[in-house]
Amino acid sequence: MTAALDRMMDFDLSEEQRLVRRMVREFAEAEILPHVERCEREERYPTDLIAKLPELGLLGPMIPEEYGGSFSDVVSYGVICEELARVDWVVASVVSVANSLVAGSLLEFGTDQQKSRYLPGIAKGEIICSACLTEPRGGTDLGNMETTATKVDGGFLLNGTKVFISHADHAGLFFIVATIDRSLKHKGVTAFVADPREMEGLTIGAFPMRTLKRDNLAEVHFEDVFVPDDAVLGVPGRGFPVLGKALDMGRFSVAARCVGQSQRAIDLAVPYAMEREAFGQKIGEFQMIQTKIAEMVARTEQARLLVYRLGRMKDAGIPRCSMESSLAKLKASQAATQNALDGMQVFGGYSVTAEYEIGRLLMEAKALEFGEGTSELHQKLIAEFALGIRTQ
Ligand SMILES: Cc1cc2nc3c(=O)[nH]c(=O)nc-3n(C[C@H](O)[C@H](O)[C@H](O)COP(=O)(O)OP(=O)(O)OC[C@H]3O[C@@H](n4cnc5c(N)ncnc54)[C@H](O)[C@@H]3O)c2cc1C
Known part of the structure; x- marks a missing residue:
């Protein structure tokens, strides 16, 4: 570099x-x-x-x-x-x-x-650690979750299914959200922390993926899984603020990861552009390739500034920086996807061969547009802040 x-x-x-x-x-x-x-x-x-x-x-x-x-x-x-x-x-x-x-x-x-x-x-x-949030019927509308936590003597019985769960097969700790009463919507959501190795009735199966296979994404089934009262994180029925805080910090780290992915696309594309030749010159000397490199650098720097600003706000003790979290997550994940695409264009056909890493970045970056809130969810939140419909 x-x-x-x-x-x-x-x-x-x-x-x-x-x-x-x-x-x-x-x-x-x-x-x-x-x-x-x-x-x-x-x-x-x-x-x-x-x-x-x-x-x-x-x-x-x-x-x-x-x-x-x-x-x-x-x-x-x-x-x-x-x-x-x-x-x-x-x-x-x-x-x-x-x-x-x-x-x-x-x-x-x-x-x-x-x-x-x-x-x-x-x-x-x-x-x-593994976070069990997303369900088969949706990951965005978490207030509408179907996994239930039924109160019994000394604890709760969990029933339901979570999908797309990263690290589940390797985890010694699950962060789980379930509802104590579906009719209460988000006011029924309860957060739990528990060791999956101590959960009878738990099954962890492979989640069928076309790509990203080394992630080992899992489908997690809870069938009358008992978790003790002391597994509740916070207060029963008050798990939505726990989830909100967790996702707020999750958005920061996912956005930071996206900046790293964006940078990687630049680090791969730049030397290739200065080595590969066409029409007797390095492709990096063509203005159209230079435009791609310039845009890749510019959007990475924009995303990085949003992420560092968010980090500094958190360091300054500002409790919830929801709009800034959404801005950082939205722009950084879009930058990672677009940089992977532009990087692939620099590599031409070789971008889809096994020889080069650049093509792998695309699926990874795209997946980061879904986790910790999809782009549409963040656009919705940003617009609501801008319109004064939402204040925190
Ligand atoms: C690689 C990978 C790893 C993951 N790891 C985990 C994990 O460890 N734990 C976990 O719990 N989950 C995990 N997920 C799941 C991820 O969090 C969800 O995919 C995400 O929350 C979106 O949920 P969904 O896929 O069910 O999409 P849906 O909620 O079904 O949404 C589908 C589409 O509708 C749009 N949409 C939904 N609501 C609105 C609205 N109000 N306005 C406009 N558009 C809307 C969405 O933006 C999206 O484009 C992972 C996903 C992937 C791909």
Whole structure:
């Protein structure tokens, strides 16, 4: 990468945050990147790569030191997600689900017992986390969920099905949302944290995917699965705010991952454009290819600024930054998809061969337009804020 791009990328980070970036980039390029394409070919979940993360504190960047984590600030967390996603989206997803959705919720809503039971294990890499939110009839309209939590002596019985669940087969901790009363819509939603290995009646099956197979996405069935009262995160029936907070931080880390993916497309396309020749010159000398590279860089920088601004707002203690979260998630995920498409165009037909990584980025980036709120949901939220229909 050129010095000019390097300078733009580090814009406005503190010295410590730049050091974090350098450390994660060196680690990711040396320890993760060389193995990713092999995992992709073998359709294999990267357990061995994930095992390398705790030594550098990369599994607990949002977990405070008292629980064995490495938290310093939210922007640094974003930088970590960005740099990991630049080399491997599954590894980045493990960090993002564990920290944004699960550890963040435990820290805000968990009891002392829940925090000390789970947080140190997450930071050490002993507990992989999985978030069970999406259902067969839809992931966007979560207030309308069908999975039920029925009160029984000492706990709840869970019944229902969750789909598209990342990391489920490898998880030592599930973050689950279910409703105690469907007629109450979002006011019935309850959040739970529990160890899936202790759940009788739970089945985890493969979710049929055309692509993204090394993610091991799962379909999770709960059939009269008992979870004790102390598995409730927060208060029964008050799980929607827990979910809202979790997704708000999830949007930040997913947006940061999208910036990493966008950057990767640039990092792949630039050297190719300066090496591949047509009509006796490098294709990077054609203005139409230069326009693509320029747009790729511009949209990555726009997305990065939105993400870092959001991180700084969170570091400043602004409790909910919903509009800024939606802006960052919408623009960063669209940038990742468009950069993958433009990058593919630079590679021509080779973009769809097994020899080059660029084509793989497209499906990964597109999938990031769905998770933690689809583009349409974020457009709706942004418009409602702009129109004054929504204030938080
Ligand atoms: C690779 C991958 C990993 C995933 N990992 C997880 C995971 O770990 N845990 C988990 O719980 N889920 C996971 N998901 C699921 C993801 O969160 C959902 O796909 C997402 O929430 C959208 O839900 P849906 O696919 O059911 O789409 P739907 O909700 O059915 O939406 C379909 C379309 O309708 C649009 N739409 C819906 N409502 C509106 C509206 N009000 N206005 C305008 N348009 C609307 C949507 O934007 C979308 O374009 C994953 C998905 C993928 C692809």
